Amino acid sequence: MRVRSELLADAWLVASKDLRIERSSRVVASQVLPFGLIVLILFGFGISPDRRVVEADRTVLEQVAPGLFWLTVFLASLLALGRSFAIESADGSLEALRLTGLDPGGVFLGKSLAVAAELLVLEALLGAGALLLYGAPLGHPFLLMVVVVAATASIAAAGTLYSALASGSRVRDTLVPVLVLPALAPALLGATLATEAALFGPPSDGWPWAGLLGAFAVLYFGAGMLSFGLMLEET
Amino acid sequence: MSPPTSTGPAATPTGSKLTRVLGSLSLAFLAIFLLFGLMLSPPEVSQREAVRLFYIHVPSAVIALYLAFGLTAVGSVVYLRKRSTFWDLLAWSAAEIGVLFCAFTLVTGMLWGRPTWGVFWKWDPRLTSTAISFVLFIGYLAVRQLDLTPEARSSRAAVLGIIGFLNTIVVRFSVSWWQSLHQGTTLNPVDTQMDGLHLLSFFLGFATLALVFSWLLVHRFRVAWLAHQAGEAGLDRALAERRAEATGRTV
Amino acid sequence: MVSVRDAVCLLGNFPALAGADLELESGEVVLLEGPNGAGKSTLLRLCAGLIGLRQGSGDVLGNDLATRGGRQQTRRAVGLLAHHSALYGELTVEENVRFWSRANRAFDADVEPALERLGLSDRLRSVPVAALSAGQRRRTALAVVVCRRARLWLLDEPHAGLDAAGRDLVDGLVRDAAAAGATVLLSSHEIDRATDLAHRVVRVVAGQTPVSGGHS
Numbered sequence: 001m002r003v004r005s006e007l008l009a010d011a012w013l014v015a016s017k018d019l020r021i022e023r024s025s026r027v028v029a030s031q032v033l034p035f036g037l038i039v040l041i042l043f044g045f046g047i048s049p050d051r052r053v054v055e056a057d058r059t060v061l062e063q064v065a066p067g068l069f070w071l072t073v074f075l076a077s078l079l080a081l082g083r084s085f086a087i088e089s090a091d092g093s094l095e096a097l098r099l100t101g102l103d104p105g106g107v108f109l110g111k112s113l114a115v116a117a118e119l120l121v122l123e124a125l126l127g128a129g130a131l132l133l134y135g136a137p138l139g140h141p142f143l144l145m146v147v148v149v150a151a152t153a154s155i156a157a158a159g160t161l162y163s164a165l166a167s168g169s170r171v172r173d174t175l176v177p178v179l180v181l182p183a184l185a186p187a188l189l190g191a192t193l194a195t196e197a198a199l200f201g202p203p204s205d206g207w208p209w210a211g212l213l214g215a216f217a218v219l220y221f222g223a224g225m226l227s228f229g230l231m232l233e234e235t
Numbered sequence: 236m237s238p239p240t241s242t243g244p245a246a247t248p249t250g251s252k253l254t255r256v257l258g259s260l261s262l263a264f265l266a267i268f269l270l271f272g273l274m275l276s277p278p279e280v281s282q283r284e285a286v287r288l289f290y291i292h293v294p295s296a297v298i299a300l301y302l303a304f305g306l307t308a309v310g311s312v313v314y315l316r317k318r319s320t321f322w323d324l325l326a327w328s329a330a331e332i333g334v335l336f337c338a339f340t341l342v343t344g345m346l347w348g349r350p351t352w353g354v355f356w357k358w359d360p361r362l363t364s365t366a367i368s369f370v371l372f373i374g375y376l377a378v379r380q381l382d383l384t385p386e387a388r389s390s391r392a393a394v395l396g397i398i399g400f401l402n403t404i405v406v407r408f409s410v411s412w413w414q415s416l417h418q419g420t421t422l423n424p425v426d427t428q429m430d431g432l433h434l435l436s437f438f439l440g441f442a443t444l445a446l447v448f449s450w451l452l453v454h455r456f457r458v459a460w461l462a463h464q465a466g467e468a469g470l471d472r473a474l475a476e477r478r479a480e481a482t483g484r485t486v
Numbered sequence: 487m488v489s490v491r492d493a494v495c496l497l498g499n500f501p502a503l504a505g506a507d508l509e510l511e512s513g514e515v516v517l518l519e520g521p522n523g524a525g526k527s528t529l530l531r532l533c534a535g536l537i538g539l540r541q542g543s544g545d546v547l548g549n550d551l552a553t554r555g556g557r558q559q560t561r562r563a564v565g566l567l568a569h570h571s572a573l574y575g576e577l578t579v580e581e582n583v584r585f586w587s588r589a590n591r592a593f594d595a596d597v598e599p600a601l602e603r604l605g606l607s608d609r610l611r612s613v614p615v616a617a618l619s620a621g622q623r624r625r626t627a628l629a630v631v632v633c634r635r636a637r638l639w640l641l642d643e644p645h646a647g648l649d650a651a652g653r654d655l656v657d658g659l660v661r662d663a664a665a666a667g668a669t670v671l672l673s674s675h676e677i678d679r680a681t682d683l684a685h686r687v688v689r690v691v692a693g694q695t696p697v698s699g700g701h702s
Binding site for chain 2: 161165166168169170171175178179181182183185186189190193205212216219220223227230231233
């Protein structure tokens with residue numbers, strides 16, 4: 001279908017533009033990633049690394065590693081989202097995007113995919129850091145991969161939608177977390193429990209949560225593509 | 236009583252026949268409810284005296300999450316379709332009263348938890364999801380105050396009103412699921428055995444809170460409507476001033 | 487081409503336009519003249535389909551400005567040079583022009599001539615926009631507008647921030663566009679230069695257009 005290929009082409013145009021900007025500015029790599037790392041380390045201070053869970057024969061840190069990892073990713077994603085919209089608001093580009101023939105749904109898709117790509121790299125590095133620092137086993141890699149992809153899609157889609165909702169306003173940076181974090185609460189729950197199942201087993205406990213994450217991502221991608229034009233219509 | 240002699244638009248009351256009826260009904264129901272809820276109904280077997288809090292806690296949760304935020308979602312859908320100020324302001328008013336009822340739910344929930352569970356907060360699905368939706372709809376109220384054009388504020392708030400309600404349902408569902416897997420069973424208000432006077436008191440509590448909700452909603456809506464009208468009047472004035480500025484210069 | 491009648495436009499609660507009229511014929515170059523805060527930019531943005539009409543009526547290139555759909559069609563059809571250049575500081579001049587040209591559904595083949603025309607085809611093409619001077623940035627934004635090949639050009643202070651050579655370049659672009667049949671509406675504080683350029687001057691005062699016309 002012609003319309004659909006145009007949407008994807010627009011999404012690709014916007015996503016590659018955002019990624020090219022990241023390649024030359026390295027803001028996510030040099031600022032958001034270190035932020036995530038320090039949060040992982042500071043969680044260790046808060047929980048005290050040597051305490052053990054007697055019945056599971058693990059350290060507390062190992063036990064709560066999935067939750068801490070995802071919480072770190074959620075916090076870091078707020079910065080990545082802030083950056084994604086800061087590059088549009090710096091010189092009035094958001095308005096210029098309204099003047100183009102781009103499909104608003106495609107712009108939404110492009111911006112969320114770029115954020116998702118950045119988050120995937122971030123998660124790979126932070127995940128390695130979490131395995132190292134917290135010492136959790138890597139039980140079921142396939143489930144883990146599915147969870148990572150579905151959770152990333154959820155964060156990117158919901159985050160982009162709520163950032164657009166607050167865009168053009170002077171209070172965007174402070175409003176976005178208030179909107180994104182409660183909305184993403186089910187995704188954090190799902191990602192944490194599914195990751196727990198992927199690390200410590202049994203994986204059958206994790207698949208339903210991965211399904212919830214998938215449904216959540218679909219809901220937000222749909223809502224974002226439908227409403228993005230509406231939100232950029234008037235400012 | 237003779238009507239007060241009003242001299243200007245500032246005296247426009249937000250009351251109406253409807254609000255007076257709703258207000259009187261609320262008071263009457265409140266009196267009957269207090270009678271049954273506090274005096275006539277006996278302590279319950281497992282919750283003992285705390286059951287009386289439960290008569291207002293559960294109804295306020297249901298009213299906030301489903302009635303109020305549901306109304307916000309419906310108003311938002313209609314607003315986006317028809318661009319009607321009425322539905323826009325109704326969605327806004329319902330969200331504001333809904334947030335109030337959420338706060339009330341959280342407070343009564345914690346007060347109920349202390350004697351029943353021994354702690355103010357247990358990760359009960361109802362309380363937890365109410366807390367999350369509470370924050371989400373505080374975000375909605377913040378969007379209503381954004382420094383954008385009124386049209387942009389309204390359409391963005393409408394998007395959030397719809398998604399926020401759907402998200403509320405997902406939150407509720409996921410938190411319940413989480414709890415059913417991990418915590419085992421906690422004492423849940425709905426599971427407890429109630430009969431006769433307990434049930435009657437519960438329904439009286441529900442009816443009373445529903446009436447109070449409607450009464451507040453109508454008032455809040457009328458305030459929003461009058462503020463909107465005042466804004467329109469201000470616009471005419473601003474337009475006249477702007478026009479006078481030009482003739483001042485050219486003449 | 488453009489027909490705006492008794493337009494009232496709000497910026498927040500402020501009526502930036504309080505009953506403005508504008509009629510543009512095909513191929514015309516028209517200058518909007520007036521003090522700061524008169525509503526020139528708002529009138530240009532109205533014609534670009536960026537803001538809604540509160541009162542009055544408007545038609546641009548056959549699109550009704552009172553409807554969402556009409557405004558959307560208008561936005562896709564016009565070439566607006568706004569106050570903000572809408573360039574990404576991290577991308578090079580060429581990357582910016584190519585991105586916006588694709589986003590505007592313009593032809594890739596038009597990018598190279600546009601860069602050349604605006605003196606951006608040599609060393610500057612691969613310089614990140616953040617490293618450019620204000621004038622060079624303006625030229626880059628103009629290159630984006632040129633690529634659009636719009637039938638209606640809306641230029642908000644195109645002379646601002648440019649040196650004499652740059653201002654001549656702008657005049658040349660406007661003349662060429664008009665010669666090719668496009669309509670140009672511009673605002674400028676370079677009154678002498680702009681009056682020479684324009685076929686007609688429309689005065690904007692306090693959001694209105696009290697006296698219109700006056701051929702130069």
